[in-house]
Amino acid sequence: MKIILALLPLGVSIFTLVVLQRDGKQAGIATLMTTIVLTFIFPPFHLLPRQLLIALGQGLSASLLIFYLLLPSLLLYHLLQATGGMNILGWGITRLVPNRDLQVLLLVMGLAPFAESVSGFGVGTILVIPIFVALEFGLGHSAILGILGQMAVPWGGLGIGTALGAELAKLDPGKLGAYTALLTAPLPMLYGLVALSVSGGKKSLQRRWPVAVIVGGVLTTSLYVFSFIPGIELAGLLASVIAMSVIVAWGQIEVYQRQGKVILYAITGSQSKKTSGINLNIEFTGRKVSSSELSLCRVMAPYIILTAFLLFSRLIVPIKVWLQSHCVLSIPIVNLHLPLLYNPGFSLLITVFATIKILGIGVLEFRIAAVRAWRQFIPGALAIACFLIASQIMQISRMTETIGIATVMLGDSYKWVAPWLAALGGWVTGSNTGSNALFSQLHLAVSTQSGLQLDWLMAAQNAASSHATMIAPTRTILAATAVGLHRGEAFLLRRMSPLVIAAVTVTMILSILATR
Secondary structure, X not given: OHHHHHHHHHHHHHHHHHHOOOOHHHHHHHHHHHHHHHHXXXXXXXXXXXXXXXXXXXXXXXXXXXXXXXXXXXXXXXXXXXXXXXXXXXXXXXXHOOOHHHHHHHHHHHHHHHHHHHHOOOHHHHHHHHHHHHOOOOHHHHHHHHHHOOOOHHHHHHHXXXXXXXXXXXXXXXXXXXXXXXXXXXXXXXXXXXXXXXHHHHHHHHHHHHHHHHHHHHHHHHHHHHHHOOOHHHHHHHHHHXXXXXXXXXXHHHHHHHHOOOOOOOOOHHHHHHHHOOOOOEEEOOEEEOHHHOOHHHHHHHHHHHHHHHHHHHHOHHHHHHHHHOOEEEEHHHOEEEEOOOOHHHHHHHHHHHHHHHHOOOHHHHHHHHHHHHHHHHHHHHHHHHHHHHHHHHHHOOHHHHHHHHHHOOHHHHHHHHHHHHHHXXXXXXXXXXXXXXXXXXXXXXXXHHOOOHHHHHHHHHHHHHHHHHHOHHHHHHHHHHHOOOOHHHHHHHHHHHHHHHHHHHHHHHHHHHOO
C-alpha cells in the first residue's frame, strides 16, 4: 500500500497527460496537489509545515535554473523570427547540406548533441527546434526531432551528471562514461532512423538508413574513446563535432558526384525557393523584411557568439573559476546555488544583446518580440515549477526513497529493475544528474550486499536515467513551449514513450549480458 501511494503522483501525472490529454500546466497542478495531499493524510509521508515550505523553495530554486535558460532562448528565437533571421538560417543549412534528410541528421545527431554537451539543461533541444520550424517542418515534428537530439545527455553539461554518479559510487568517471556508451551503443543509430522516419517517412528511411547507422556508430565509438581520453568533460563535444563532419562530408560528396566537381552548392534566390521551400520574406510590425537586408553571416553571428562564449567559459579554467565564483545567487536552505555568469542563461542573454546590435533591431520590434516570448514562457514556466516542486516534496517526504528501497528486496534480480528505477528517477527529476544523486548510493549498497557488478549497475543507471529525461515533464514542456505547440506535452509523451521504453529495455538487456 505504501509503495502504491508513493507512486500515485506519477500515476496522476501520466493519467492527466496521456488519458485526459490535458496540457502541462494542468497536469503539473494536479500532480503537485496530489503530492501535497498525500503528505497531509498519509502518516509515513507526513511533512511539517517548515519541511513543506523548504520543499517548495527547493522546487522553485530548481525551476529558476530552467527559467534563466528558457526565457532568453525564447526571446532570441522571437528576435530572429521577427527579422527573418530564422528563415535565412534555414536557407544557410540548405547551402551547407543540400539534402533534406541529411539536414535532419545534421541537426539531430550533430548540432543538438554538441549544444547539449557544451551546456546541458536542454539547450540542444531549444537550439534546434526553431531551426526545424524554419526548415518548414510541422510544429509537432519539430518538437519530436528536437527531443531526439538528446542522445548524448550522459555527457551533457560537460559530463556533470556522469561525474556526480561516479563520485557518489566511488568509480572512475572515464570508465563510467565509456561503459555508458557501450550500453547505449545501438541508440544513436535508432534515434537517427526514427528521425528519418519522422521527417520523410519510409522513403527517407530507405534512402538514408546507411547514413544514420554509420553516423550513429561513429558517435558511439567516439563517445567511448573520448570518455577515457581526454575525459567525459569533452567527450560529447568532440564526438558530436566528428559526427557533424561526417554528415557534412557525406552531403558534399553527393554534390560532387552529382555535378562532377566539389562546390559549396551556391543558391540563387529562385533556386533557394525550389530547393528548400523557405520563404525569405516575412511580415513583422507592418513592414516586410527581405533577405537582402540580412546576410547569412549576420544571422549566424549570434549562434557563433553563443557557442564561443560557452566554450571559453567551460574550457578555459581561470575564466570558468571566475565565472563560477562571482555573482552567485545562493540560498543554502533551499539548495539554491545559481552562478549567474556561468549559467548558460547568461550566455543566451549576451547573445540576445548581440543580436539586437548586429541585426539592428529597434525598440518597437524588441518590445513586440519580448511580449511574444513572455506569453509563450508563462504557461510552460508554471508547469515546470509544479512538477519540480512535486519532485522535491516526493524526495523530502521519502516517497522516492520508498520506491527505491522496495526494489532492494529483489536481491540478484535487482539488475533487471535497476535501469527502470533509474529511468523513473530521470523522468521525475528531468535530469540524469538528479537521478544519479537519488540512486547512486543505493546501487552502491546493493552491489556491496549482493555482489552485483557496480560498474555496470551504475552504467545502466547513467544511461537509462539520461534517456528517460526525453519524456520527463520538464523536457516535454520545454520542447512544446519552444515551438509554441498547444497541449504538446501530451502529444510528445504519447509519441516518444514507446521509443524511451525501448531505449531502457535495450540498456537493461545489454547490462545483463555484460555481467554474465
